[in-house]
Amino acid sequence: MKDLTDRLGTLFSLGDITEKRDDLAFVSVAPDLLRAVITHLRDVEGFTHLVLLTAVDWIEGGQFQLTYLVHNRTRARDIGLRVFIDREEATMAGIHDLWPTAATYQRELKEMFGIDFPGSPRIDEEFILEGWTDIPPYRRDFDTKKYAEETYFHRPGRETFDPATHMKDKLYPGEAS
Template sequence: MMRDLHDHLKTRYRLGDLAERRANLAFVDVARADLRALLVELRDVHGFTHLSLLTAVDWIEEGRFQLTYLMNNRTANRSLGLRVFLDRADPVGDTIHDLWPTAATYQRELREMFGIAFPGSPRVDEEFILEGWTDMPPYRRDFDTLAYSQQTFSDREGRETHDPRAHMAKKLNPEGQR
């Protein structure tokens, strides 16, 4: 089913290979220029009416952000994820708040947590969760949350940290047999 849809769309859009996770869940890479037209067609022609989520992944090694638009076809119980890649040095995405109003909230979150700009999205530059945040966006992988918390908040003495695996192995098998 997903395969048919992919073959059907491949003729007109620049799509990557289809990555099928389950029978009703698949992901596909999309060129940024084709994204909007593809979203509109999926929504209006192929029944993917629901935008389940819009999220981002920081591929710091490759120097790019991945935006994932997960769309759901409720009648056929199928989900299709569209993956769009943005340049990490200058991350600017295209707003789709006019297709799904909920996308504006996702875009506000991505703006705050990853620093991805969505020009034209309503209230996108307002604070979303963080208040008075001055550092780099905290979900970027070069932001070290442990180092930040150590430099910001004071520790209390006496805290012990165990590696869960080693700790449980020692607890369940104190003699170290087997």
């Protein structure tokens, strides 16, 4: 991976480079360079499969981290591109024209985190959360407990038993355990 990360570092202005294993590295890329780096990886370096696109909400730093993981089948290695975007703006250029499967990931991130990918197919259509009106549920400022208390009726907890005692009582009713 060192050869690849060195080449990328020479061609592009990259941030942190973390080599996890011989076949896996993560590279920080500025949002405006992502398209150039990911196109280079696909067209020159042989990374032909978008494995995933995911996000992390770094609420304390006011950022979202997008991670694009791409795979080179021929050389059996992966590289993750980390892109940090402003949490309040929460907009990133889409890559669905480079990898059509990215459109599905982008729709999910729009619905679950509120990150917009303008121009992505069907980006504004409901995807998973039909009729959802609250803030996106994967954002860390979404209060899951409050939402559950306001949305669902209270149910008492279930009764639990010690398995050994419970089975003894079932198998030998009436005997003191």
